[in-house]
Amino acid sequence: MTDESAALGAEPSVIADWLMAHIPDLSGVTGLVKFGSGQSNPTYRIDTASGPYVLRSKPPGKLLRSAHLVEREYRVMAALAETDVPVPNMLALAEDATSPTGRAFFVMEYLDGEIFWDPVLPEISQTDRRAYYDEMARVLAALHSVDPKAVGLCDYGKPGNYFARQTERWAEQYRASVETPSEAMMRIEAWLRERMPEDDGQVALVHGDYRLDNMMFARGESRVIGLLDWELSTLGHPLADLAYQCFQWRLPHGGQMRGLAGKDRAALGLPTEEEYVAAYSAARGIDGVGDWTFYLVFSGFRLAAILQGVASRAAAGNASDPKGAIYGQLVPLLEEMIVGMLD
Structure with a gap:
């Protein structure tokens, strides 16, 4: 086995032996190539005589508490295998204690599809774009309609007010990532705590990073074949996923941000935010989304963290x-945007 095996922390032959021992149909490992995209858990294509596979690993170095838990990603996608939520097949998991690399990783089915990075969907004709957005709303509604208990995930998150717990978590993660917290982030955190809604009892499996480039579509079709990157998934409030996706569309379009702010959605063949929320609500059979500003501010705070x-x-x-350093430069822009939403 050649190329980027060393980045995983083990000799190529050791990784190849583990793969062939734990995946019955896998044989003749010839290469391991890291996918260029992604900022969190490094992901590799495994080339073998029996076809390609995907390996997703924890990154090296000291990690924040509760971050990069690929074991959870493996568990949730395995649990969703027989549901209406499209996920790749899970094949093998190596936990920290038994991993030949010294850190956890899992192997899953390789999906041959398309990932789109620009929410404008320039690769798709103007008349076909809305179908892709309708499909995103359908998949999100399907996810939130899954009964966690029925798929063995009733213990996948903590009980209680999701937004209160998540505000605490991301405030803690943010403070662990900076020497001195910004005044804007402190103001946003305080606003969230003051505006915190009562727990309405809604509990669903939430993806945590639901966006266009975390899903794979069938080639030439507006059909999702794989919802990917479940690192931030948990049990929580379904509107957190919806607001997070819609918040991203409010970001500028260009540079390091891929939003829809300033874009004429009607002319582009895209739904408005209101139309997208309505499509999701109809698919789930709910009426209204409550304090939408709170959910959007929470999503922005979380994204900044x-x-x-x-x-x-x-x-x-x-x-x-390593280009992840660029994202730190975006945090002040996000802060300014979020502060402008406070009332």
Whole structure:
């Protein structure tokens, strides 16, 4: 086995032996190539005589508590295998204690499809774009309609108010990633705590990073064949996923941000935010989304904390992509945008 095996922390032959011992149909490992995209858990294509596979690993170095838990990603996708949520087949898991690389990784089915990075969907004709958005809304509604208990995930998250717990978590993660917290982030955190809604009892499996480039479509079709990157998944409030996706569309379009702000969605053949929320709500059979501003501000705060963590890992040399330092420069822009939403 050649190329990037060393980055995983073990000799090529050791990794190849483990793969062939744990995946019955896998044979003749010839290569391991890291995918260029992604800022969190490094992901590789495994080339073998029996076809390609995908390996996803924890990154090297000191990691933040509760971050990079590929074991959870493996568990949730395995649990969703027989549901309406499209996920790749899970094939093998190596936990930290038994991994030949010294850190956990899992192997899954290789999906041959398309990933789109620009929400404008320039690769798709204007008349076909709405179908892709309708499919995203359908898949998100399907995810939130899964009964966690029925798929063995009733213990996948903590009980209680999701937004209160998540605000605490991301405030803690943010502070662990900076020397001095910004005044803007402190103000946003305080606003969230003051505006915190009562727990309405809704509990669903949430993806945590639901966006266009974390799903793979069938080639030439508006059909999702794989929802990917489940690192931030947990049990929580379904509207957190919806608001997170919609918040991203409010970001500028260009540079390091891929949003839809300033774009004429009607002219592009894309739904408005209101139309997308309505399509999701109809698919789930719900009426209304409550305090939408709170959900959007929470999503922005969380995104800022995530990007600051990426930048911190890049500075320490532990990011999957060293260019992650660029994302730290986006945090002040996000802060300004979020503060402008406070009332």
